[in-house]
Amino acid sequence: MSNQAANNSENNNVTLVLFHNDLRVADNATLLKASKISTDGKLLLVYASSLTDILDNKDHYDAYRYEAMGQARQQFLHESLADLNASLIQRGNRLLYLQKNLAALDTFAQLSELIEQQQVTDICISQTADYNQNKVYDLLQVKYPKIQWHVQTTATLFDGLPLEHLPKSFTQFRKQIETDYDLLHAEKDIAIYPTPESLAPLPENMQSRDECFFESQWSNEAGRDKPSQQPSSFRGGELNGLTHLYTYFGSDAPSTYKTTRNTLDDWTHSTKFSAWLANGSLSVNTVLNRLRRYERDIIANDSTYWIWFELLWREYFYWYAVTHQQKLFWFKGIAQHAPSTQLDENLLAQWKSGTTQYPIVNACMNQLRTTGYMSNRGRQLVASCFIHELGLDWRYGAAYFEQHLVDYDVGSNWGNWQYLAGVGADPRGCRQFNLDKQTQQYDPNGEFIRQWQGNTQKSD
Structure with a gap:
């Protein structure tokens, strides 16, 4: 083989890692796999936000989701990406961050452009339970049938x-x-995957592009100068x-x-x-x-x-x-019957703003909006109130949690909401909590309610 042919062979080996819920370098089978198959090639390490916006899910998901990610959850994500980027830089590469904005294409189009411009040969992803993320992967595989996909378990x-x-x-x-x-x-x-000591570099035509929109947007959106609204120890x-x-x-x-x-x-x-x-x-x-x-x-x-x-x-x-899969987002869940709840915009607004007639619920919701976190007991109480006292469509509550929780996880969040609504994995049916009794048990002196201003209600 001539030197030119050898160089062409090397240049054609371009591996892309598409991070999702695997934002680490230790015990990351996906990153390790990518490091091995890109030894003699180039490596693109990408995080793309809002990829699922490309999907047409209005029948069962978009109708009740909230557009903007909550500030605390967004901050935790940015801190996590910043840490990942620092670890990748130590190993000879860096994170490319694709996000939706007014001046650029949607992130799916940006990702497609990157794949085509860099002639990606391999894509490495981690297995995920996220139905909508998997649909995006399916679209990419159909669009680029010649690219080899490598799927690892990391979660x-x-x-x-x-x-x-x-x-x-x-x-x-x-x-x-x-x-x-x-x-x-x-x-x-349990066996732990070794951490790669070094990573293959970016393609040459990206290494000198200081104006690369991935990097500039990453820097502008890091969010490090914003005041923290999270508990002091919640750092991504x-x-x-x-x-x-x-x-x-x-x-x-x-x-x-x-x-x-x-x-x-x-x-x-x-x-x-x-x-x-x-x-x-x-x-x-x-x-x-x-x-x-x-x-x-x-x-x-x-x-x-x-x-x-x-x-x-x-x-x-x-x-x-x-x-x-998609039944995770259906009104009737995995059950054979729909719950007897409906949407009331006024009651939904009271629940979200912490202005219901239930102080313990208000306190928990104020805590969630401020910090992006709520205890397990709090989540059960506010969900029970949402479904049983307020009689609301459980999906709007689940979507609101998705928007704000720093620990949002698709299976745990939507599965637990189905569980409490009586349309999920619970042989006993609906779970309803006595809010007065729960308040006496878990906040007998009213300290939590006072701290998070649960007694404050807006006048009509």
């Missing part, structure tokens, strides 16, 4: 559904998993996620988790792993290994087991979303 404990069929309830799922796979007490830790990115993981397991908090996890507003009373797990800044395998170590070295009790229990809930809802 779950299992590469595929670990059982022959997904059980109808979480309890059945948990029992089968614990019978067939004793991950919590297995002899060896792999480094912050790992720091929190080791700080948490370096404390006594795991040994009391089961008794404190329903606290409405205390940083140490629940694990707070969910935000970093949701966007993939933190690996679930890394979390499980650290839990196993805590049980070996410190203590194994009901509380440490309950952390594993919650990881299994996350796993269940992931495969729930994969199994039911």
